[in-house]
Amino acid sequence: MNSDFRRNPGLRQALHDWWNGLNDQRGDRAQLRRAHNITAVVLTPAYQRVYRRLRAAGWRHAADAPVNDRLAAIVGLLAHVETHGDASLPQAMSARKPGDDRPAVSPLRFQRLLESPDLDALYSGLRRVLPLLQRPASIVALADDLLCWGDDVKKTWAYDYEWPVQKAD
Template sequence: MSEPLYARDDFQKCLASWWSGLAGRTTDGEEGDRAPNRKHRAELRRAKRTMDVCLSEAFAHGFLSALKDCGIVPRDDEIEGLARLAGLAAHVQTLAERPMGGIMAQPRASGAAVAVSPQRFRKLLTIEDPDDFFVAMVRMLRLTDGRANLASLSRACQNWTDTTRRWWAMEYYNVLPSKESEHATSKR
């Protein structure tokens, strides 16, 4: 079996390039030199579930075409995870270095103690249905003010397993301020 797409450097570079065209930003968050693809971004942001993304022009003629231009041809069993990724990437405003679990434990720009509360984070980790994961992650991206790590997000979209959940939990609780962590533990 071949290496999963999310683990390939060429895929991550192609994903970042596609996202920068979608958002009209460079991968370091600066305004890009090309206009954002507002039509595709809006179409993907309106998607309520993974199938809505799969059936969109933005996915077929946008993301999948970008992958093809990079020489990447996804297998049939990878399409659904890629659709989730494309739909969620449309909600990303700023790329971050920190993995997704850690991003959710960081403070919001509005001054909230953490972007995602420990209770909400634990609920996210219990989700098994792919469409429920998609809906929950749209909410999480709103709570993080659109900050995301595309590599971490792509792994989760294509491989939402117990291993991925454990990584996210370790990242989250390593970043979570200790008083938040103590408060979350006492509520159990």
């Protein structure tokens, strides 16, 4: 599936504008951050507002389309992102902590994300990982990856993550 965010600049801009506005909409950010799963995200007024905003900007999926769960995951996770950068999410996860040679997200934890059995498990895992990031990730890359989540994205993530070098015994 090609990402609607890559194909539709208006949709991408609406996502950016909404995310940038979260600093002024602290109540919306708090509602979304408290949502422990995708259903909880969908049931918040904050999500419903951004959903309608994105519909007006070009999100063309019917309300009952399964892809809307992916959109809810995107919105819920973006509420946990404080700064926007140019790194892919795996690059941000493998960035080293200052003064430490260990990545922000351990290889084992990263591998567990790749093995998430469903979207809710991935959402839960990413919710816990996002506060650990040392390098800002691209919000559009995060959105695209979640929207297109599957084997191709998993492989791309595996290549983008900077796996630590094994030390010889």
